[in-house]
Amino acid sequence: MVINFRDSIFTHNVFNENILNELTFLAEKNNVIDSQFYSEYDIKRGLRNENGTGVLVGLTEIGNVHGYIMKEGKKIPDEGMLTYRGMDVKEIVKGFQRDKRFGFEEVSYLLLFGELPNKDRLEEFKYLLGECRTLPDGFTEDMILKFPSNNIMNKLERSILVAYSFDTNPDDISVKNILRQSIELIARVPTMIAYGYQAKAHYYDEKSLYIHSPKAELGTAENILHLIRPDNYYTRTEAELLDLALVLHAEHGGGNNSTFATHVVSSTGTDSYSAIAAAVGSLKGPKHGGANIKVKSMIENIKENIDDWENINEIENYLVKILKKQAFDRSGLIYGIGHAIYTISDPRAVMLKEKALKLAQEKNRVQEFNLYRNIEDTAIKIFREMKGREDISANVDLYSGFVYDMLNIPSELYTPLFAAARMAGWCAHRIEQVASEPKIIRPAYKNVEDNCKYIHLRER
The missing domain is CATH 1.10.230.10 (Cytochrome P450-Terp, domain 2)
Structure with missing residues (x-):
């Protein structure tokens, strides 16, 4: 029997409703931990201290989020400040907007390499991104169009994992190889989400299918608008505003959930695609990127x-x-x-x-x-x-x-756009983790269940 892509083994009702309800009751009853234990063992729930500050678990030089001042153990509210590699993002934005330039590529370079590019280096970096925006041969047809998803974040996560199979050297975790993979991901993720959206709109919403080729001479923001719109048309104001949104979402320190996920998974020595896919899965959640x-x-x-x-x-x-x-x-x-x-x-x-x-x-x-x-x-x-x-x-x-x-961007693309922007920050943090910290991240969990004896099947 041929199963349509919309079908799933989960759509075939193999569960008896009463049995499933009983199993659900057991799963809930035996997986709720008494809240008193959290106080008794001074557990930092959500890795946060009682005063709301985050538990310090690592060091970074990539980004910093400032929102308060600690004085005598108390949190004093303060004006917010976001810095990329020590530079106030407000000043970075003023800099490229004063020159009437797009800024996401410059910010991506800054996050990856730790310094601002000169004019020649910036053009060289933009050229690399432009040449990498097209997906590998067969990827669009075999990965995206044949297996569309109703959720673009799910499609992006799978696309990143499948990109492993198109990489001739996927498991090398030298900084040189991770950097090559990072540039490809920063360039290709906008194309992945655009095509993922077009496939979803066609196969699920019964709209016309538009698969435009990315343009190497365009920046990230312009390419996104070019790829998702049927007529490719956008105004300069629209592109500038999307570029600003990408810049502001590119990085947010090492403690946010998805970036921390990047550090945790990267610390195992795994490949770039596994680490970045984990970050995408984290960002998908409504408490984070959604x-x-x-x-x-x-x-x-x-x-x-x-x-x-x-x-x-x-x-x-x-x-x-x-x-x-x-x-x-x-x-x-x-x-x-x-x-x-x-x-x-x-x-x-x-x-x-x-x-x-x-x-x-x-x-x-x-x-x-x-x-x-x-x-x-x-x-x-x-x-x-x-x-x-x-x-x-x-x-x-x-x-x-x-x-x-x-900007007439469909709501299904809101979180994927966040991912496209944060790709620069995630990749920078992955490089930092691999280059700076060889230890696997392995925090402790206190087991609060009493010991008990195994009961033989006939005696249960």
Whole structure:
């Protein structure tokens, strides 16, 4: 029997519902750890200290996220700052935008090599990326079109793993070889996600299939817009804003979940494709890279439940309902507000917000931009009044989804775009891990189960 690609062994109902319910009950009952043990053994849940700071588990020179000052054991809120190789990302952005250049390629070079390129080196690096953007012969047809996925992150993760088979030297973990693989991944991932989206749109959404060839002379942001749009058309403003989003998502220190995953997997001595695929799997989660999709869903829900987008009281009343788990997904979370490190401000959100206003004016969507801004201001006020929080601000996810929406980028590509940007940071951290730290990362877990004897089958 030939099984269509949409079919799966999991769609064939081999489970008796009653038996599955019984097994589920056992799985849940015997896998919930008593919360008192976490306090008793001083477990740092989520690798975070009681004051909210992260447990120090490593060193890096690649990126740094600053959001507070520690004074006498207390966390003092501070203006947010993001640095790449010690350089304030705000100054980096000002530099390339002042010259009316795209910045993602320059930032990728900085993260990988630890210094800014001169003009010749930058052109050489851009040339390398341009020559590597086309996928290997047969990859698009055999890997992407024959086996499309309804989820582009899932498709990207599989595509990266399959790239191992197209590499003539996949297991060599010398810095030289990892660097070659890194440049290829930074160049090819945008093509992978674009083709993954086109396959999904065609086979799942019954839209026309568009497979455009990447252009070597175009940068990353321009190529993405060129590849995902049927007519290849985009404006300079659109490309500049997407480029900014890529720059701001390229790196975020060693402690974020996906980058830490890169360090953990790389520490085993495995290949680049396995390590980077693990990072993609981490980023897929809604608590990490998928957060901007949750923001978009929340905003749509707010639009449906308030009559006047400019009525602050109406916005406030509905946000209070969300916070009290009475509205939206009933999680009690206002997505796009708050961050594990940033307190007073998230510099990425500040810069995206500024550019988002300019594009909103160009696209005649200022009223919608004002709704986002009102949600931001009102949510911060609510947290201050209801929870006594003075250390909370909008994060990058609040405005990134709106930016992508104004760029007519489908929501299925929001998190894959995050992955395409963070590829530079992940690869830089992988090189740093392999070059600096030979030890495998192996933290401890305390076993809190009592010892018991094995019971023979006939006696159970």
